[in-house]
Amino acid sequence: MNEAYPAVETRGLWKTFGEGDTAVHAVHDVSLVIEPGEFVALCGPSGSGKTTLVNLIGGLTDPTRGEVRVDGRDVGAMSEPERAQLRLERIGFVFQAYNLLPVLTALENAEFPLMLRGVARDERRQAVRRLFHEIGLGGLEDRRPGALSGGQQQRVAVARAVLGAPALVLADEPTANLDTQASDALLGIMELLNQERNVTFIFCTHDPRVMRRARRIIRLVDGHVERDAQKQPGTLPDWVLAPVGAE
Amino acid sequence: MTDRGFWLRVGWRNLGRHRRRSIITAMALAWGFAAVVLFNGILEGMGSDFVRSGTDLMVGQIRIQNPDYEPERELWDVVGGDVGVPLAELLDRVRSDAAVVGAAPRLYGAGIIASDSTSRGGLLMGIRPEEERRVTYFLDGIVEGAAPEAGAHQVLLGQELARQLRTGIGEEVVLGAPAADGSMGNELFTVSGIVRTGIPEVDAAQVILQLDDLQFLVALGPDDVHEVAMAVRNPWDAPEVAERLSVGLSGLGTNIEVEPWTRFRPELVEFANLIGGMNWVILLVIFLMAAFGVANTMLMGTFERRREFAVVKALGMKPHRIMAMVGGEAVVLGLLAVAAGAVIALPLVLWLVHFPLDLTPLAGEQMFLDGLFRFVLRVEHSWGNPIRAAVGLILTATLAAIYPALRAIQVPAAEALAGR
Incomplete structure (x- = not known):
């Protein structure tokens, strides 16, 4: 991550689906600055625009208005191959539904971005095996996703997201399908990466365990930022889980 | 990977x-x-x-002719022209090419053929049957009798021609043909066989006799032929072989043209x-x-x-x-x-x-x-x-x-x- 720039910066960001009377503003004038190394939880009720905001940051969809900058680079102004290159080099994705490629083994899934980067086979496999060992996936390298538990699949997905040492990891409900033990293990891995490698994490989440570990919480309501606050890890302010309009 | x-x-x-x-x-x-x-x-x-x-039936895949022979087909336009060419040496040279399966010398002429009862115009073809069999297979169409033998004054007639002449095996026919020296050659021959090639024009007019018999009839020398027909192992190699032979025969005389079937049968x-x-x-x-x-x-x-x-x-x-x-x-x-x-x-x-x-x-x-x-x-x-x-x-x-x-x-x- 280039420390001279924020990890993520959005200015007057809008994303509107549909037109006229049926238009829905999924993201509504969002301006944010997220610095390198932050551990941020995006929370809010379903439909509040968390996933859309993450997709905008990752360049997976175009803003209707406004600007997204990752590492100082205007994502909206990039061509599709340039965005792909940005994602490949700088961004790791972790999805709620794991989204491992079913025809690849756990090891092949994890090494996939490294292969796209042209990293030599031995080098990338060594890196995968080392990380698998660290996150409790040792011995499962040759299993296809269908032969792994939900927790194991999500750990493979995390390995895939972080193996290339990205500056930013966008995680959309990463613990939604995991039990408590698996969630804690996964979050522990992410915290470690955040602290040791200064990787910026942005989570979309409903999970209080994630929010508790975050050092900054941004609450979205109806597509706009209702509250954005730093906090101490391990704490969970009341407003985070309060019903909309309760404050 | x-x-x-x-x-x-x-x-x-x-x-x-x-x-x-x-x-x-x-x-x-x-x-x-x-x-x-x-x-x-x-x-x-x-x-x-x-x-x-x-x-393969009659024409062969490569032919050597005097370049002036076609299309008039004059009797005196033999391979090598007026100077001539040593036929045996020419045949030796072409047969020494590995791609050549066989080479058969031929002489053509036109004349009258008469039986006891009637006469018809005939296309005369002088061949050496054993050499011809290595190049073409029209002699396989002999339905009766045999090919003419050397020194026996025999002719092989097309099936339809024989029918029209009302003649058959062992019977005598007279061949009359204009000769190269301006005279009119006449000879008595015995019918040795009847051939059916399947080509109506050929079966209705072809008279096949030994090469030296026809040379004698039309007053040409023993080295005088109108054509040397050849078969090659692969017909598609004929142009390449013809070019090679053309170079190989260039020192043998003038008026020698080697053509592959792709040139004389463009259709x-x-x-x-x-x-x-x-x-x-x-x-x-x-x-x-x-x-x-x-x-x-x-x-x-x-x-x-x-x-x-x-x-x-x-x-x-x-x-x-x-x-x-x-x-x-x-x-x-x-x-x-x-x-x-x-x-x-x-x-x-x-x-x-x-x-x-x-x-x-x-x-x-x-x-x-x-x-x-x-x-x-x-x-x-x-x-x-x-x-x-x-x-x-x-x-x-x-x-x-x-x-x-x-x-x-x-x-x-x-x-x-x-x-x-």
Whole structure:
């Protein structure tokens, strides 16, 4: 991550689906600055625009208005191959539904971005095996996703997201399908990466365990930022889980 | 694991996800491949048979003539012209070429042939029967008697000519022909045999006699011939062999022209080209059908895997790599189809190469381009044909995958990840 720039910066960001009377503003004038190394939880009720905001940051969809900058680079102004290159080099994705490629083994899934980067086979496999060992996936390298538990699949997905040492990891409900033990293990891995490698994490989440570990919480309501606050890890302010309009 | 190997492996595994659909598509392609290989082989065999029937029956595949002989066919325009050429040496030289199977000297003339009861105009052809048999097979058409023997003053008559002359084996006929010295040659001959070539003009007029008998009749020397006809191992090598012989014979005299069948029977070349064109049309039609099958399969796969394409886009896969991933699947499908198609086609091709199916009893013999054509289902085996078909099939499969691949790279990642 280039420390001279924020990890993520959005200015007057809008994303509107549909037109006229049926238009829905999924993201509504969002301006944010997220610095390198932050551990941020995006929370809010379903439909509040968390996933859309993450997709905008990752360049997976175009803003209707406004600007997204990752590492100082205007994502909206990039061509599709340039965005792909940005994602490949700088961004790791972790999805709620794991989204491992079913025809690849756990090891092949994890090494996939490294292969796209042209990293030599031995080098990338060594890196995968080392990380698998660290996150409790040792011995499962040759299993296809269908032969792994939900927790194991999500750990493979995390390995895939972080193996290339990205500056930013966008995680959309990463613990939604995991039990408590698996969630804690996964979050522990992410915290470690955040602290040791200064990787910026942005989570979309409903999970209080994630929010508790975050050092900054941004609450979205109806597509706009209702509250954005730093906090101490391990704490969970009341407003985070309060019903909309309760404050 | 190289990238290329990786994409082929991914292609293989993706095809395995819908095994039945992949097998059905691959089998459709395989049958297309087998059909192309078989039809092309049969057409090539037919083309070769046409060429052979158009050259082997009477004219040969290479000929040596005086360049002035055609089209007037004057009696004195013999090979080597006025100076002449040592015939034995000429024959030795052409026979020493490994590609030449046989060489037969010939002399032609026109005259009157008279039997006890009537007379007819005749086309006289002087040959050496044993040498002629190594070049052409019209003597195989002798239906009665035998070819004329040396020193026996014998003639072989076309079947229709013999009928019109009301003559037969052992009977005497008189040949009268204008000679090269301006005189009129007359000789008495005995009918040694009756021949049926299947070519009506030949059977109604041909009078075949020993070369030296005709040379004597028309007052020409023992080295004077109008033509040396040759057969070569592969008719398609004739132009190359003719050029080689032309150089080899250049020191032997003037007025020696060596021509391959492709020059003196250009209509056969056109027909062979037509066959080649038909091969391409068959290739195109069958592979066009195959292309739709592949495109359909790949398109279904693309729709079913929208989320996966969105994931790989999110992971930073560039559009051209996504196209390569889909293309890899098509290449694997094509390779499978080629393998299965080879298993289907190979036994049939080998069978028809070694045991041609003779359909003459059903279809009869046909005159075509001055050749007697027999309907024999024979496959001309060449590696070029299946290799061309295999490359065509894999190329077709790959091209057919372009549209599905374009659809794959256009998958809106955010929507697809959300299941929309």
